[in-house]
Amino acid sequence: MQHRDRAEGRNAGSGALSAIALVLALTACASGAGASPEPSDPTSDGQTVVLEANSFEPADLRIDSGTAVTWRWAGSMAHDVVGSDFASAIQTDGTFTHTFDQPGAYDYWCNLHPGMKGTLTVVSS
Numbered sequence: 001m002q003h004r005d006r007a008e009g010r011n012a013g014s015g016a017l018s019a020i021a022l023v024l025a026l027t028a029c030a031s032g033a034g035a036s037p038e039p040s041d042p043t044s045d046g047q048t049v050v051l052e053a054n055s056f057e058p059a060d061l062r063i064d065s066g067t068a069v070t071w072r073w074a075g076s077m078a079h080d081v082v083g084s085d086f087a088s089a090i091q092t093d094g095t096f097t098h099t100f101d102q103p104g105a106y107d108y109w110c111n112l113h114p115g116m117k118g119t120l121t122v123v124s125s
Helices: 002-032
Strands: 046-052 055-057 060-064 067-073 095-100 104-110 113-123
Touching (some): 046 060
Antiparallel strands (some): 067 095, 104 113
């Protein structure tokens, strides 16, 4: 009888461990579902573009006039954001925000990385 009680105790313990492992696995899957690199999630007052490696993410963005766009540095590379009527400082972290009031197409780039370019299309709201 003692032998059976020990075996049942082991089985009950391994069942609890299995249940915990299952919960952890399901939680990991659920938190990873639909996960993507941060970039262009709308914020309450605009849009965000992430500067990472040698790219803007997203590189092309369509927004309503009056929308603020925030560029957010990720990683440790130095970049700037320059357009025909706006420019950030060269920096390795932090943010830069500019509001686009007039409809039109706005090209922007990083002076440090010639192939790093983006476009904003501003439409009437």
